[in-house]
Amino acid sequence: MANVGKLTLLHLNNSTSQRILWLLEELGIDYELKLHKRIHDRAPSELKETHPMGKAPQLILADGRVLIESSCIAKYLIDTYDTENKFKGDGGRNDALRDQMLSDFIASSMSTNFIVGVLFLALASRTPFFVRPLVSGLWKAMRAGYWDDDVDKQLKFIEAELEGQDYLMGASPGRPDFLLTFVYDNFHQRRLIDASKYPVAKAWRERCEARPAWKRSLEKGNGYDLSDFDG
Amino acid sequence: MANVGKLTLLHLNNSTSQRILWLLEELGIDYELKLHKRIHDRAPSELKETHPMGKAPQLILADGRVLIESSCIAKYLIDTYDTENKFKGDGGRNDALRDQMLSDFIASSMSTNFIVGVLFLALASRTPFFVRPLVSGLWKAMRAGYWDDDVDKQLKFIEAELEGQDYLMGASPGRPDFLLTFVYDNFHQRRLIDASKYPVAKAWRERCEARPAWKRSLEKGNGYDLSDFDG
Numbered sequence: 001m002a003n004v005g006k007l008t009l010l011h012l013n014n015s016t017s018q019r020i021l022w023l024l025e026e027l028g029i030d031y032e033l034k035l036h037k038r039i040h041d042r043a044p045s046e047l048k049e050t051h052p053m054g055k056a057p058q059l060i061l062a063d064g065r066v067l068i069e070s071s072c073i074a075k076y077l078i079d080t081y082d083t084e085n086k087f088k089g090d091g092g093r094n095d096a097l098r099d100q101m102l103s104d105f106i107a108s109s110m111s112t113n114f115i116v117g118v119l120f121l122a123l124a125s126r127t128p129f130f131v132r133p134l135v136s137g138l139w140k141a142m143r144a145g146y147w148d149d150d151v152d153k154q155l156k157f158i159e160a161e162l163e164g165q166d167y168l169m170g171a172s173p174g175r176p177d178f179l180l181t182f183v184y185d186n187f188h189q190r191r192l193i194d195a196s197k198y199p200v201a202k203a204w205r206e207r208c209e210a211r212p213a214w215k216r217s218l219e220k221g222n223g224y225d226l227s228d229f230d231g
Numbered sequence: 232m233a234n235v236g237k238l239t240l241l242h243l244n245n246s247t248s249q250r251i252l253w254l255l256e257e258l259g260i261d262y263e264l265k266l267h268k269r270i271h272d273r274a275p276s277e278l279k280e281t282h283p284m285g286k287a288p289q290l291i292l293a294d295g296r297v298l299i300e301s302s303c304i305a306k307y308l309i310d311t312y313d314t315e316n317k318f319k320g321d322g323g324r325n326d327a328l329r330d331q332m333l334s335d336f337i338a339s340s341m342s343t344n345f346i347v348g349v350l351f352l353a354l355a356s357r358t359p360f361f362v363r364p365l366v367s368g369l370w371k372a373m374r375a376g377y378w379d380d381d382v383d384k385q386l387k388f389i390e391a392e393l394e395g396q397d398y399l400m401g402a403s404p405g406r407p408d409f410l411l412t413f414v415y416d417n418f419h420q421r422r423l424i425d426a427s428k429y430p431v432a433k434a435w436r437e438r439c440e441a442r443p444a445w446k447r448s449l450e451k452g453n454g455y456d457l458s459d460f461d462g
Contacts, residue, residue, distance in 0.1 A: 052384060052387070052388050052391070053340070053384055053385070053388060054384075065328075067328070067332055068332060068336065069332055069335035069336050069339060069340070070335075071331075071335045071339065072328075072331045072332040072334075072335040072336075075331055076328060076331070097296075097298070097303075097307060100302075100303045100306055100307075101298055101299060101300055101303040103303075104300035104301075104302045104303045104338065105299065105300050105303075107335065107338070107339045108300060108302065108338045108339055108342060109284070109286075109300065111339060111343065112342065112343055112346050115343050115347070116346070116347065116350065119347065119373075123369060123373070127369070127372075131365065131369075134362065134365050135369065137362075138354060138358070138362075138366065138369075141358075142350075142354070153283060153284055153285075154284070156283070157283050157284060160283070
């Protein structure tokens with residue numbers, strides 16, 4: 001009965017649950033952490049024991065309810081445990097509607113682009129060598145056709161939204177900031193973008209990295225290196 | 232000054248904004264509708280005049296604020312105009328947390344799969360004929376490697392969530408139901424799935440189709456035929 005009332009995070013190395021681990025550390029609450037490791041780059045089957053989709057993160061609430069989806073988990077954690085209103089936006093334009101819009105933009109539109117990018121990187125690394133030039137050719141055509149332009153517009157939009165403030169939700173990170181780290185890290189660590197073209201986003205990421213809670217999340221997790229992972 | 236206080240929906244044919252048009256019709260509120268047409272399957276440039284991402288839907292609020300992202304727009308509309316609480320879930324397990332989780336699941340995880348599917352259909356139709364067998368081969372390999380299995384798990388999860396109720400949020404549709412229509416229609420109309428394998432989802436879609444508000448949304452829009460569109 002030791003864990004009654006306690007949250008449990010099911011975490012996976014080199015994955016999107018790192019941002020939830022970071023948020024839990026920012027909130028400074030007590031939680032149980034279950035570390036899972038990828039097997040051949042895929043989530044291990046034990047993650048299916050608690051949710052049919054078998055992915056991470058999963059947040060298990062004290063009453064046994066299992067939450068999936070980073071954006072939902074982050075909203076739940078902030079709504080429930082951010083009693084000092086540190087991560088809900090600091091007023092003015094940084095309101096709940098902006099929180100929702102930027103979170104959805106990051107978790108839907110931006111995420112789609114990094115997943116398509118990662119998919120082509122994985123295809124290139126996993127197809128027989130004689131097919132690779134064609135995969136590269138398709139990926140180049142897609143980049144020229146829409147992908148590069150769309151990602152550029154997205155990162156410029158994010159930079160405009162960061163204008164005049166340290167984080168997307170103001171002086172402290174909010175839900176969209178937590179969500180953006182994994183998306184940005186995919187673009188950057190996998191060399192899908194030239195990060196020097198987006199100095200405002202780069203400075204934002206360094207600001208997140210420097211936070212003690214982010215550092216603790218790296219120490220408590222079991223690895224976060226997207227460049228070392230091909231799909 | 233005729234439109235002070237009025238919402239404006241920027242709508243695009245054969246697109247995700249059809250589900251917002253449906254929701255506006257369900258709410259029975261007064262709004263202005265601006266119809267835009269795709270040019271060579273792409274959103275026209277005038278959509279950039281109101282938001283740098285240049286996409287639809289965009290909801291322009293009375294104070295000039297521009298909302299993007301279907302999930303955010305749907306939440307805003309229901310939070311603001313559903314004064315009789317018809318679309319917020321009917322209690323019990325159909326609560327706000329479920330609304331958020333299913334909405335995020337549909338707008339992030341499920342959407343990613345249909346976008347990857349549509350991308351390969353578009354690649355196959357747009358590459359020179361001698362490249363097509365290879366594109367088909369890659370797509371087949373991806374389907375066998377993860378895509379078919381992941382989409383199957385997602386649709387089975389949705390069917391389990393529909394168990395014993397007409398809509399994902401209970402007796403009436405809620406935000407996840409509005410969002411799911413476009414995702415389901417992409418899978419189904421583009422023949423990415425065998426819809427007969429998912430009878431519960433099929434019945435749910437027919438229930439949505441039969442609603443007078445959905446029918447009005449089709450009449451007011453300027454076309455919604457995903458099978459006739461290659462990317």
